[in-house]
Amino acid sequence: MSVYQIVKNGDEVLREKALQVREITPNILKLLNNMRDTMYASNGVGLAAPQIGISKRVIIVDTGDDYLELINPEIIMSEGIQSDQEGCLSVPGYFGDVSRAHRVRIRALNREGEMIEIEREELAARAIQHEIDHLNGILFIDKATNLKADE
Ligand code: ZN
Helix, strand or coil: CCCCCCCCCCCHHHHCCCECCCCCCHHHHHHHHHHHHHHHHCCCCEEEHHHHCCCECEEEEECCCCEEEEEEEEEEEEECCEEEEECCCCCCCEEEEEEECCEEEEEEECCCCCEEEEEEEHHHHHHHHHHHHHHCCCCHHHCCEEEEECC
16 A cells, blocks of 8 residues: 655646556556555545646546546536535645536546546536546636635
8 A cells, every 4th residue: 555645736746737648557557556545545535646746647536435547537528517615635724616517428548448438427527527627737726716724
């Protein structure tokens, strides 16, 4: 088990456009495992590779009983709007309201290197959109309204 330190806001890696994964190598599988260990150790509902300092297009999400590993994820359909409070392991202590699509359809590779398409709504859709933003150098604080520090 490898738990990584979460990269915090201010580090340049969080502002880079992460690179596509070209091939599922043993290193990518290790990255997924390390991200999972790190997310669970931090009680997060999602994590993007740049948050452990790796600028690759890899995200994981777990909203309770729905663990997802998505490599090179792309939103191919989105519909509706939801607005709710978000936070981020890379911006500890801050919360704000972010408007997101209610439902998204995602195309990605899984850890077997197979192209998959999944559809999620509500919290899982929110978490996926938040994590994909990380791959494009976007943090929730860029989009949030009513941003508050937790006291
Ligand atoms: Zn985040």
